[in-house]
Amino acid sequence: MKQIHVVGAALIENGKVLATKRNEDRILGSLWEFPGGKIEPGETPEQALKREIEEEFSDEITVGIKVGETSSITYDFGTVNLSIYLAKFNTHNFHLIAHSDIQWIQKDDLEKMNWADADKLAVQALKKIDFTKVDF
Numbered sequence: 001m002k003q004i005h006v007v008g009a010a011l012i013e014n015g016k017v018l019a020t021k022r023n024e025d026r027i028l029g030s031l032w033e034f035p036g037g038k039i040e041p042g043e044t045p046e047q048a049l050k051r052e053i054e055e056e057f058s059d060e061i062t063v064g065i066k067v068g069e070t071s072s073i074t075y076d077f078g079t080v081n082l083s084i085y086l087a088k089f090n091t092h093n094f095h096l097i098a099h100s101d102i103q104w105i106q107k108d109d110l111e112k113m114n115w116a117d118a119d120k121l122a123v124q125a126l127k128k129i130d131f132t133k134v135d136f
C-alpha cells in the first residue's frame, strides 16, 4: 500500500485550537482536520507544516512539539500516516483556499466535530493538554 506521510498543525490561540473543514471536492471532503498536508521529499515535518500553512492560509506559523503518536489509517488510495504538531500563528491573513470552514474550538468541544479518522488519536491527546498553558 502506498504510504502517505502527512503533517497537521494544532494551532493554539486564546485557549482554543483551530479545526478546519476540507473543501468538498478534495479527498476526505467535508471532514474536519488539522490544516497541513503531505511531507515532500527532503523536508522535515516542521518545514512541510510551515510550507503548507503558507500555501493554505498565506500565514506564517511557529511549530512546537508533536501531539501524541503518529496515526495510520488505510484507505483505498493509500495509508495516511498523520503526525500533529502544536503550532501558533505569527500572522493572521486566513486566505482560505483548501477549506470551506474554520472554527476555533474549546477542548470540551473537540469531540463534537466530524474529524477524519486519522485525526482522532491527536484529538484524544489534545484533550490532555491545557491550551491556556501552551507556550513556545
Ligand SMILES: Nc1nc2c([nH]c(=O)n2[C@H]2C[C@H](O)[C@@H](COP(=O)(O)OP(=O)(O)OP(=O)(O)O)O2)c(=O)[nH]1
Residues within 6 Å of the ligand: 004, 006, 007, 008, 026, 027, 028, 032, 033, 034, 035, 036, 037, 038, 039, 080, 082, 116, 117, 118, 119
Ligand atoms: N492536511 C491534513 N490531511 C489529512 C488530515 N487527516 C487526514 O486523514 N488527512 C489526509 C487527507 C489526504 O489524503 C492527506 C493529505 O493530503 P492533502 O491534500 O491535505 O495534502 P497536500 O495539500 O499536500 O496534497 P495535494 O492536494 O497537493 O495532493 O492526508 C489532517 O488532519 N490534515
